[in-house]
Amino acid sequence: MADLTYREAVAEGIAREMRRDPSVVCLGEDIGAAGGVFKTTQGLFEEFGPARVWDTPISEQAIVGAAMGAAMTGMRPVAEIMFSDFLAVCWDFIANEMPKVRYMTGGQVTVPMVVRTANGGGLGFGAQHSQAVENWAFTIPGLVIAAPSTPADVIGLMASAIRSDDPVMFFEHKTLFASKGERPPEGHMVPFGQANVVRAGDDITLVGLAWSMPIVIEAAEQLAAQGISAEVIDLRTLVPLDASTVLGSVARTSRILIVEENPLQGGWGGTLASIVADEGFYDLDAPVKRLAAANVPLPFATHLEDQVLPSVATTVTTAAAMVNS
Amino acid sequence: MPDGTQTLPVSTQDLRGWYEQLLVIRGTEKAAFDLFMSGLVKGTTHLAAGHEGVAVGASAALRPDDYVWATYRGHHHAMARGLSPEACLAELMSKGTGACEGKGGSMHLTYAPGNMMGSYAIVGSHMPMAVGSAWSAVLRETDQVSVAFFGDGATNIGAFHEAVNLAVVWKLPVIFICENNLYMEYTPISSVTAVEHPAADRAAAYSLPRIVIDGNDVVTVRDEVGKAVARARAGEGPSIIECLTYRHYGHSRTDPAKYRPEGELEQWLMRDPVTVLRDQLVEAGVGEDELTVIEGRAQQMVTHAVEAAKAAPLSDPREAFTDVWADGGSQWRT
Numbered sequence: 001m002a003d004l005t006y007r008e009a010v011a012e013g014i015a016r017e018m019r020r021d022p023s024v025v026c027l028g029e030d031i032g033a034a035g036g037v038f039k040t041t042q043g044l045f046e047e048f049g050p051a052r053v054w055d056t057p058i059s060e061q062a063i064v065g066a067a068m069g070a071a072m073t074g075m076r077p078v079a080e081i082m083f084s085d086f087l088a089v090c091w092d093f094i095a096n097e098m099p100k101v102r103y104m105t106g107g108q109v110t111v112p113m114v115v116r117t118a119n120g121g122g123l124g125f126g127a128q129h130s131q132a133v134e135n136w137a138f139t140i141p142g143l144v145i146a147a148p149s150t151p152a153d154v155i156g157l158m159a160s161a162i163r164s165d166d167p168v169m170f171f172e173h174k175t176l177f178a179s180k181g182e183r184p185p186e187g188h189m190v191p192f193g194q195a196n197v198v199r200a201g202d203d204i205t206l207v208g209l210a211w212s213m214p215i216v217i218e219a220a221e222q223l224a225a226q227g228i229s230a231e232v233i234d235l236r237t238l239v240p241l242d243a244s245t246v247l248g249s250v251a252r253t254s255r256i257l258i259v260e261e262n263p264l265q266g267g268w269g270g271t272l273a274s275i276v277a278d279e280g281f282y283d284l285d286a287p288v289k290r291l292a293a294a295n296v297p298l299p300f301a302t303h304l305e306d307q308v309l310p311s312v313a314t315t316v317t318t319a320a321a322m323v324n325s
Numbered sequence: 326m327p328d329g330t331q332t333l334p335v336s337t338q339d340l341r342g343w344y345e346q347l348l349v350i351r352g353t354e355k356a357a358f359d360l361f362m363s364g365l366v367k368g369t370t371h372l373a374a375g376h377e378g379v380a381v382g383a384s385a386a387l388r389p390d391d392y393v394w395a396t397y398r399g400h401h402h403a404m405a406r407g408l409s410p411e412a413c414l415a416e417l418m419s420k421g422t423g424a425c426e427g428k429g430g431s432m433h434l435t436y437a438p439g440n441m442m443g444s445y446a447i448v449g450s451h452m453p454m455a456v457g458s459a460w461s462a463v464l465r466e467t468d469q470v471s472v473a474f475f476g477d478g479a480t481n482i483g484a485f486h487e488a489v490n491l492a493v494v495w496k497l498p499v500i501f502i503c504e505n506n507l508y509m510e511y512t513p514i515s516s517v518t519a520v521e522h523p524a525a526d527r528a529a530a531y532s533l534p535r536i537v538i539d540g541n542d543v544v545t546v547r548d549e550v551g552k553a554v555a556r557a558r559a560g561e562g563p564s565i566i567e568c569l570t571y572r573h574y575g576h577s578r579t580d581p582a583k584y585r586p587e588g589e590l591e592q593w594l595m596r597d598p599v600t601v602l603r604d605q606l607v608e609a610g611v612g613e614d615e616l617t618v619i620e621g622r623a624q625q626m627v628t629h630a631v632e633a634a635k636a637a638p639l640s641d642p643r644e645a646f647t648d649v650w651a652d653g654g655s656q657w658r659t
Contacts, residue, residue: 025464051464057494062453062487069457072442073392074465077457092484096447097454106425107648108437141657142649165651193659241658275658 007177009151010040010116013158014078016186018048021076024162027054027063028080028116037082038118038177060090064115068098071113076162084119084133084171091136098167099142112165114158119147120211120261121305122175127297130174130305132211132261137169138238138268144192145238147171149213151181153236156190164192173210193240197249201231203323204255207246207272209235212259212310219259219315226316228323238268246272247280254285255322259310264292286322291315333386333551335544337609343381343543344602345619350377350401351599352627353410354574357400357417357431361578365635366417370431371398375541375573378598379504380405382546383472386554392440392458392471394451397432398504399444402474406439410630420637427640428648440469449475449484452501456492459499459563470557471499472550478509480523489565493531498557500550503567504540510576511584525567533565540568541598544605571596 004012018024026044028036032055035042045053056063060081067077081087087094094115101111121130137145144166148154154172161168198213199220208216213234220230231249235242250256256276258269269290276288291310299305354374360366373380380401387393395402400413408424416423417431424434432446442458445451455473462469479485480503492499503524507514520526525535538549546568553564571593575582582590594600606616649655 054495057487057490059487059491061484062456062491065450065453065484065488066457066460066491069394069442069454069459069471070461070464071457072454073458073461075461092447092450093453097445097450101443102651103648104425104429104433105435105437105443105648106423106428106644107653108425108435109442110651112651141655239657244659 002180002182004151004181004183005177006151006154006179006181007038007040009154010158010172011042011044013155014041014162015044015047016155017159017162018044018052023074024076024078025052025054025070026078026080027056027067029056029058029082031055031080036080038174040172040177041080060086061093064090064093064098067113067115068093068101068111071111072101072109076112078114078116078162081115081117083129084117085128085131087117087133087136094137094143094169095140099140103142110165111167114161114168114170116170116172118174119171120173120175121298121309122211124300124302124305126300130298132293134171134209134238135262135266135268138271139266142167143239144168145171146192146236147173147210147238148236149176149210149234151179152184152188153190153196155184156188157236159189160192171210175211190236192237193242194236195242195245196234196236197231197245198234199230199232201229201253203229203253204257204319205231205233205246205249205253206315206319207233207235207256207258209238209260209268211261215310215312215315216259218312219319222312222316223319226320228320230319241272243272243275247276250276250280251283254283256288257315257319257322258290259315260290260292261309262293263295264290265295267292286325289318289322291318333548337606337611339385340602340606340609341611341619343385344606345623346381346405347377347543347599347602348620348623349410349626350380350404352623353404353413353630354400356414356627356631358574360414360418360631367419368430369577369579370417371577372574373398373401375571375593375597376504376506377401378543378601379474379502379540379546379568379570382543383502383550385543385547386551387470387472390440391469392442392455394442394455394471394473395444396448396451396475396479397444397446398476399434399474400431403434403436403441403444406436406441408434408436408439408441410627411633414630414634415637418634419639420634421640422634422637423640426644428644449479449482452479452484452488453491455499456488456497459492459497460495462498468558469498470554472502473499474502474504476509477503477505477507477514477523480527481518489531489563492563493533496560496562499563500553500557501563501565502550503565504570505567506570506572508572508576511580522567524565528565533563536565537567537569540570541596542601543598
């Protein structure tokens with residue numbers, strides 16, 4: 001029964017890990033009694049109390065930095081940065097500290113922590129509360145990047161993230177919070193670096209992540225009505241990147257369309273496209289294509305935002321043109 | 326001074342030990358400078374010669390399981406927590422026997438066996454981390470204390486203020502120890518800071534007492550840090566201690582420190598922590614012959630470290646691809 005929302009899955013995913021491991025603690029703004037501004041930590045404070053769910057000031061550097069210090073000394077902190085845009089105010093910790101400490105100490109210390117954040121557009125919050133910034137993190141070696149698209153994957157990837165001994169950026173998507181799915185059984189885990197082939201197909205491979213998954217799934221439906229068989233792949237994690245599943249799919253379909261929410265300039269699809277161009281070139285019957293956000297700040301008004309982001313319609317049109325050319 | 330707590334006892338044996346520690350660190354810093362000048366150390370170094378009193382004094386007040394966090398000027402803190410001069414110099418020389426296998430260098434010296442959790446080269450970044458290790462000690466119900474050493478320049482960066490505020494709000498066992506050496510890189514700290522004492526004068530904003538001490542006197546540092554440690558272990562929260570000290574070299578290797586007013590260095594050299602402690606030993610009745618033995622032993626240790634570091638092989642080129650992930654490797658895709 002599809003009765004678990006993505007939003008509830010975040011809190012449940014964290015709670016499952018807190019029940020099994022007392023070293024898991026949460027910190028962030030309004031995450032305690034308030035349950036989080038997106039209600040993604042609802043119930044944690046009630047179940048685990050103030051000793052394990054800590055409200056912080058508006059101090060993103062202190063939040064991520066303190067999580068690091070705790071992670072390096074025996075805890076498994078889960079830090080919330082309310083909107084992913086706010087990662088910019090603690091970017092030193094995301095870019096210079098978390099991913100580098102293990103390396104530059106010659107492996108003397110590990111940083112087992114998770115930074116969770118509400119990512120992406122679609123809710124009309126304007127240019128400073130709507131960005132899809134997974135590509136920011138994707139420029140930095142040393143960060144695991146997870147971005148689930150379903151409630152079950154939220155729980156499964158959260159389990160992997162919290163149990164990981166590496167720093168994990170966990171992007172939750174704002175437009176997916178209300179979506180529903182199956183409640184996975186206790187102990188459900190989704191390993192990092194395993195893309196999900198959501199739909200099998202022969203004519204073209206559609207690759208998506210988080211926000212773009214409902215788009216590519218609906219596009220595949222509409223393409224089927226036109227007699228085009230699309231294979232749909234949900235990457236689930238950007239690092240590790242499951243390039244072999246994508247390359248294996250392209251070897252059969254000979255075409256690939258990558259649909260991203262982040263801007264075309266510097267978007268993660270550029271790296272994936274370069275891998276396919278390099279290692280899958282002789283399998284291709286069409287140029288590698290990407291659909292991503294236009295290279296403008298995300299506007300406030302819905303009708304303007306629609307102009308900037310990829311859609312089901314542009315995905316269907318682009319894919320059909322690739323197959324029929 | 327903030328309270329009337331009795332100062333800790335000092336034995337002549339303590340003074341001897343601290344003196345030798347000071348000399349070993351000073352000798353290692355001088356060796357690092359010489360190795361740099363002879364081209365055997367690459368990149369840059371930020372020498373702490375002149376600051377050793379803060380490291381040795383604070384260490385004397387800490388337990389081995391307490392946590393220490395340092396800046397890119399951190400050789401003295403790593404060594405005060407047990408890093409050998411050889412592992413320090415070998416790291417600077419990119420050798421396989423270096424503390425971080427050649428992947429950290431001068432600015433990232435780390436000695437995890439001594440809970441010296443690293444040296445951080447983005448100013449102020451380690452201060453929230455020290456808050457985090459203090460939080461961790463509370464969560465794990467140990468009575469470990471965390472110390473963040475930082476320069477006067479770090480007091481003008483946001484992370485300092487976020488860290489101190491959170492530490493006070495959560496009442497955490499962390500001690501923020503400022504090494505005020507009067508210069509933010511090449512610029513007098515007084516010309517870029519709104520208060521006279523960059524750390525101590527900010528303490529009131531966080532409901533903490535104003536503490537300014539002589540950072541060149543090991544015993545003073547040990548006593549003041551000892552009081553802060555006692556407060557922290559008793560659950561009374563954080564402290565800020567501003568230690569006045571002076572950098573004998575410039576900011577980094579390329580800085581000849583020409584901006585210093587004439588005579589300033591000479592004046593501070595008279596207050597060199599090594600000289601101050603030596604005078605205390607003489608006053609305590611330790612004879613010249615015994616001091617000469619200690620000085621010879623320290624010199625010998627440094628000489629041996631230099632030779633061993635020079636003789637060690639470079640770290641394995643494959644080390645470039647280890648330690649990214651906790652599995653020891655660097656694989657990022659299938």
